[in-house]
Ligand SMILES: Cc1cc2nc3c(=O)[nH]c(=O)nc-3n(C[C@H](O)[C@H](O)[C@H](O)COP(=O)(O)OP(=O)(O)OC[C@H]3O[C@@H](n4cnc5c(N)ncnc54)[C@H](O)[C@@H]3O)c2cc1C
C-alpha cells in the first residue's frame with residue numbers, strides 16, 4: 001500500500017512506524033514543513049499506561065524513549081509566598097525534540113521516507129498524491145486539510161479565551177511538576193513547569209486574555225515575551241533564562257487553545273489523525289498520547305484485511321470515544337485554568353491545591369488518598385476543623401462534616417433532592433409519602449427535601465402533585481414531619497412551587513410535560529408563551545394574578561411552619577412559574593417585570609421577600625434556580641446565574657440550590673458526571689454564596705471531592721436515592737465511618753455492621769486478586 005503522511009509530528013511519524021512494523025511492503029512517505037530539529041515546544045509528559053501501549057506496539061522505539069525518560073513524583077504549588085507539596089503523582093517526561101529524533105530514526109530504519117521542508121498545499125493534495133492508496137492528515141491542531149472542509153469533517157472548533165506560551169528553561173524543578181501563580185501589575189499569571197531532561201524544563205506560561213492584552217504580548221517579539229515572563233517568574237528561575245524555540249512561528253508565540261472536535265474523520269481515502277482530529281487541553285498532557293494511540297489503532301485496522309473504507313471507519317469508531325473521554329476531562333481542567341483568579345480569591349492554600357489536583361475530575365478524593373495519604377488526611381482534618389469551628393483530632397470524610405444554615409444544623413453534606421412522586425390525590429400526601437419520606441430520612445442524609453409541593457390546586461404540574469393549600473394537607477404533612485423528627489436526625493425541607501406554563505400535564509410516567517388528554521385547566525405564566533408546541537398557551541398574568549400567587553405562597557409558608565418543616569425552598573427552576581419569570585425564553589413582558597434580568601427577577605424576589613417575612617427568622621430558606629438554559633446567550637447563562645444568586649442573597653436567601661435547564665425543549669445540555677456542578681462552583685466562588693450542587697452526582701467520591709474542592713457546600717442526589725434510600729449509611733459503611741456525621745437507626749445496626757464487614761472483605765479480596 002502506498003501511503004502519504006502529511007505532517008511529521010508524533011502522530012504522523014508513529015503511524016508510519018506502526019504501518020511498517022505490520023507490513024514492511026508498505027511504501028510510506030512523511031512530508032514535514034519544518035527541518036528535523038525545528039520542533040516547537042519542549043517536553044511532553046506521559047503516563048505509565050501510554051508507555052505500556054508503546055512497548056506492545058514497538059518495543060524498540062519504546063525502549064529508546066524509556067531510556068531517556070525523566071521521572072518525578074511530586075506536584076508543588078507556589079502561591080503567595082507559600083509552597084504546597086503533594087506526592088505520589090508519578091509522571092514521566094521526555095524532550096519533544098529528542099522524542100522526535102528517536103521516532104525519525106526508527107522510521108528511517110524501517111524504510112519510511114521522510115521529506116522535510118516540504119509544505120503541502122491542500123488544493124493540490126489529490127494531484128500531488130494521486131498515486132497514494134491512503135492519505136493521512138497528520139498536520140496538527142491548525143490542520144489545513146481539516147480547516148479546508150470544516151463541514152465535511154463535521155468540525156466543531158471552540159477557541160478558548162486564555163493565552164499561553166510554551167517556553168523552556170535550564171532551571172530544574174526538584175523532582176516535581178511545579179505550578180507557579182504570580183500576581184502581576186496586570187492580573188494573575190501562572191506557569192506549568194516540569195523537567196524533561198537532565199538540565200532542561202518546560203515552562204508554559206498562561207494568563208487570562210485581559211492580562212495578555214494589558215501586557216501587550218500580542219505585539220511583542222518572541223524573545224521580548226520570554227524576557228518579560230522571566231522577570232515575572234524570576235524568583236523561581238534561579239538566575240536562568242526563559243528560552244523560546246518558536247522562531248519558526250510567524251506572529252505572536254502565544255496561542256489560544258482551540259478545542260477541536262470532528263465527528264467525521266474520513267473522506268474517501270483521506271483520514272484525520274492526532275491533533276488534526278481532536279485536541280485535548282495541554283494541562284492534562286494527553287495530546288501526544290492520543291496521537292500515538294490513534295496511530296496504533298489506524299495501523300491495526302489498515303492491516304486487518306478489511307477494505308480500506310471499512311478499516312478507516314472502524315478506526316474512527318474506536319478512537320472517537322476514547323478521544324471524547326479525554327476531551328471531557330481536558331475540558332474540566334481547561335475550565336479550571338480559565339478561572340484561576342476565582343479560586344485564588346476563594347480558597348486557602350490547601351483547598352486551592354486540592355481544587356487544582358482534582359480539576360479534571362479524573363483524580364478523585366480516594367485517588368488522592370492512594371497518591372499521598374498523609375496529605376489527604378491533613379486536608380480532611382483541616383476541612384473538618386473549619387466545619388466544627390475547632391481543630392479536628394482525626395481526618396473526617398468531607399461528606400460527613402456538619403453544615404449550619406441559620407439555626408439549622410445538618411449532620412452531613414448529603415441531601416435528598418426534591419422528587420415529585422405524582423402520587424397525591426387532591427394534593428393530599430398519602431401513606432406512600434409517609435413511607436417514602438420516612439425511609440429516606442432513616443437513610444442517613446443530613447437534609448431531605450419534599451417533592452415540589454404546590455401552593456394552589458391550579459398551580460399543580462399534574463393531578464398527582466402534592467399540595468399545601470388547605471388544612472387537611474397541612475395535617476398530612478405534619479404527620480410526616482413528626483415522623484422524620486421523632487425517628488431520625490435528618491432535617492426536612494419543603495419545596496414550594498407553582499407550575500405556571502408547565503401545569504396541567506400528565507404524571508411523569510404517562511408522558512412528561514404532555515398536556516392531559518381531557519380536563520385541562522387554565523394555566524398562567526408571565527407571558528402567553530407555551531413551554532413547547534404541544535403545551536397549552538398560558539394566559540399572561542395580570543397584577544391581580546400576581547397578588548393571588550403571592551398570597552398563596554405566603555399562606556403555604558405559614559402552613560409549612562405549622563407543619564414543622566425545618567427549611568423552605570422556593571422552586572425558581574425548570575421552567576415553572578417563578579423560573580418562567582426569570583428566563584428570557586418565557587418572559588416577554590413589556591412592563592416592569594420583563595426585559596432586563598433585574599426586571600425579570602422582580603416578581604420572584606417579591607414572592608421570596610413576602611415568604612421570608614412570614615418564615616421564622618431562625619429557619620433557613622433556599623431557592624432552586626436553573627443556572628443555564630443551555631441555549632447560549634438566548635437564555636440564562638452561568639454568568640447570569642451568578643447575578644441571580646446575588647440578587648436572592650441580598651433578599652435574604654441562605655443557600656442557592658443550583659440546577660439547570662428544563663426551561664426549553666430545544667435546550668442542548670452537555671451531560672456527564674456531576675455536569676451541573678460547575679455552575680454551583682461558579683456561583684459559590686465568584687459571589688461567595690453557599691450553594692448546593694445537583695445532577696448526576698452518584699458516587700461517594702463525587703460528594704467528597706465536590707465538598708473538599710469547595711465546588712459546593714451540599715450535594716443533592718435524586719435518582720440514586722430512589723434506588724437506595726440508605727445511600728448515606730452505605731457510604732458510611734464503605735468508608736468505615738463511625739463519627740457523628742451520620743446515625744444508623746438502632747433497629748438497623750446489625751445490618752450496618754454486616755454491610756461494613758462484607759465491604760471490607762470485598763475490598764481485601766480485590767487487593768489480593
Ligand atoms: C503548550 C503545549 C504543551 C503540550 N504538552 C503536552 C504534553 O505534555 N504531553 C502531551 O502528550 N502532549 C502535549 N501537548 C500536545 C501535543 O503537542 C500535541 O497533541 C501533539 O503534538 C499532537 O501530535 P500531532 O502529530 O497530531 O500534531 P503536531 O505535533 O502538531 O504535528 C503536526 C506536524 O505537521 C506539520 N505540518 C502542518 N501543516 C503542514 C503543511 N502544510 N505541510 C507540511 N507539514 C505540515 C507541522 O509542522 C507539525 O510538525 C502540548 C501542546 C501544547 C501546545
Ligand SMILES: Cc1cc2nc3c(=O)[nH]c(=O)nc-3n(C[C@H](O)[C@H](O)[C@H](O)COP(=O)(O)O)c2cc1C
Nearest residue numbers: 417418419420451452694695696697717718719720
Ligand atoms: C422522579 C423525579 C422527580 C423530580 N421532581 C423534582 C421536583 O419536584 N422538584 C425539583 O426541583 N426537581 C425535581 N427533580 C429533579 C431532581 O431534584 C434532580 O435535580 C435531578 O434528578 C438531577 O439529579 P440526579 O442526577 O441525582 O437524579 C426530579 C427528578 C426525578 C428523577
